[in-house]
Amino acid sequence: MPRPTAAIVVIGDEILSGKFAEENAAFLIGELRGLGVELRRITVIPDDADDIAATVAEAASRHTWVFTSGGVGPTHDDVTIAAVARALGTDVVRDPDLEARLRAYWGDGIAPANLRLADVPRGATLVWGESTTWPVVTIANVHVLPGVPKLFRKKFLDIRERFRAAPVALARLWIAREEGELAPDLDVVVAAHPGVKLGSYPRFDEADFQVIITLEGAERAAVVAATDALAARVGAAVVRRADP
Amino acid sequence: MPRPTAAIVVIGDEILSGKFAEENAAFLIGELRGLGVELRRITVIPDDADDIAATVAEAASRHTWVFTSGGVGPTHDDVTIAAVARALGTDVVRDPDLEARLRAYWGDGIAPANLRLADVPRGATLVWGESTTWPVVTIANVHVLPGVPKLFRKKFLDIRERFRAAPVALARLWIAREEGELAPDLDVVVAAHPGVKLGSYPRFDEADFQVIITLEGAERAAVVAATDALAARVGAAVVRRADP
Structure with missing residues (x-):
């Protein structure tokens, strides 16, 4: 079975303008590696609906x-x-189940803008992890x-096992x-071992x-x-370390 | 004059697979910010010629x-x-001036593979900074x-002032x-101040x-x-800090 592949689309003016450091793709790289999923692309784009739609459509x-x-x-x-x-x-519809849970969470004083959190693409699946208020x-x-790193990590960990593949x-x-x-x-080694990918990374300060x-x-x-x-x-004399 | 825009294309299996952390886009975000250049996209892709060609063509x-x-x-x-x-x-041609400089740097014992460093796109400009061997x-x-972070930073700083725009x-x-x-x-503020971009970033642990x-x-x-x-x-009572 071919290895599953993945793309990450980071949406954030705040990353591109340097107001906040990128943490979520950095976290997901390690998670996907551990799951055996081959990450093929990370794209960081602005909060622009046209750009998001085009980038997500291509990645999907x-x-x-x-x-x-x-x-x-x-x-x-x-x-x-x-x-x-x-x-x-x-298009976008308001999910009645999610709306009910948001109203239960915030109570009668819920700010109308917070009901936008119940808006989902028509046909979406709400994946519930530990939380009963915040699905993926x-x-x-x-x-x-x-985008908030703490919430990103929590939500991904909630659904992580769905993506596990061979290491x-x-x-x-x-x-x-x-x-x-x-x-x-x-x-020579690349040609003789087609199932193995070699990377070569020079360093100049060691x-x-x-x-x-x-x-x-x-x-x-x-x-x-x-x-x-x-x-x-290359000869044992120049191999300084090997792992494993 | 409209603000100049930029895209960064990071080419590296080693980043996507988590073997090395991304440092170069992270560095360039701050530099471009300081130069007044609007960074619009960062893409991290594998060492794949087709993907690089398509991604660079679109970005350019x-x-x-x-x-x-x-x-x-x-x-x-x-x-x-x-x-x-x-x-x-x-297409790619070997630049005779650059080849001569590489031969001078390495001497007679130069490894033939290192002459590949004199290969450039036909029509390329070699931008010389402080270094007389390694142009951009x-x-x-x-x-x-x-890709080596130390060299990336050094080379970018060498050419940085070419990109300076309004802060x-x-x-x-x-x-x-x-x-x-x-x-x-x-x-209300977004609608009344079209020349100003507002970002809103919730935090849950403060x-x-x-x-x-x-x-x-x-x-x-x-x-x-x-x-x-x-x-x-919003009222002075809830504004905890302001910068500037």
């Missing part, structure tokens, strides 16, 4: 899962729900998550040789190595074989 | 400036130069920067009121405020007027 058509962050709430700059609905060719709004393969095997070599000199050896090589793939045995083959080609 | 057609990070070097996973050339409808490769509005004025209010209750006041409001625009006087108008509407 290309990847197994799409996660959006931000633009969900009661104020003028919260346009994600309407834009996601548009991306999937539908999901439509087709798109999961709409809030990825990873090995690393720290090599004391210049990347350009290493290139022909890498080419005392005992010049390049970190990463090797990863679905089969641990194949990753080990490629790692051993590369270590043998 | 929409924004004043495009900055790429990563995929530049002597190994098999360094495909950015060829992909950027394709994005701009050209620029073609049309696209600036190709290396953006920013003000912030910390408000002790629920975001949903604040929404109608925000709507003792003395519930929302941070940001106001920004090209004209400081307009930002101050919008900030004063909002503070007056």
Whole structure:
């Protein structure tokens, strides 16, 4: 079975303008890695309905899962729900069950703007985790998550196990040789081990190595074989560390 | 004059798979902010020539400036130069001046793979900063920067002043009121101050405020007027802090 893929769409003027640091994609990278989901794209865009709709539509058509962050709430700059609905060719409706839960949560004094939190794309599924007030709004393969980092993490952890796939095997070599000199050896190993992806990352401030090589793939045995083959080609004398 | 806009394209399997944290877009966000350039999009994509070419082509057609990070070097996973050339409808040539400088830097023992560092898109401009060996490769509005964070920062700082525009004025209010209750006041101020962009960011773990409001625009006087108008509407009693 091919590995499931994912895209993250971060919606936030506040990230692009540097008012807040990006935390949600950074968190999700590690989660998806741990779940065995291959993250293929992160896009950070403004709170702009046209841009959100176009970006989500493209991501939804290309990847197994799409996660959006931000633009969900009661104020003028919260346009994600309407834009996601548009991306999937539908419109926005107020969910009566969710509206009832919001009214129970806030009581009679609920601000009318907070009822916008019950607006969902028509045809959406509300995925309930631990919380009985705040579901994850999901439509087709798109999961709409809030931008506030604490809430983003809590909601994702609530639904995480839905996405678990086979783990990825990873090995690393720290090599004391210049990347350009290493290139022909890498080419040979890449050609001989098509199931293993090699990455080469030079570093210029380290005392005992010049390049970190990463090797990863679905089969641990194949990753080990490629790692051993590369270590043998470059020679034990320049392999400073190996993991595992 | 409209504010110049920018897009950042981060090329890196190592970021998407969580092997290294993203540092270059995070750095450039602050730099572009300081330069008065409006960052409109960050995209993180794999070391895939088709994806790079398509992403760079779209970004170059929409924004004043495009900055790429990563995929530049002597190994098999360094495909950015060829992909950027394709994005701009050209091919790759070896630059004789750059080749001569690389040969001078490495001497007779230069690894053949390192000569790939002299490959540039046909028609590219080499922008020389302090370094006389490592220019920034620029073609049309696209600036190709290396993925190693130390080199990325050094090269960008070398060319930074080319991008300086008018500064953006920013003000912030910390408000002790629920975001949903604040929404109608925000709507009024947004409608009355079209030159000022308002952002509303709820927080749930703070003792003395519930929302941070940001106001920004090209004209400081307009930002101050919008900030004063909002503070007056919500009442001094709930404005916990103001900056400036």
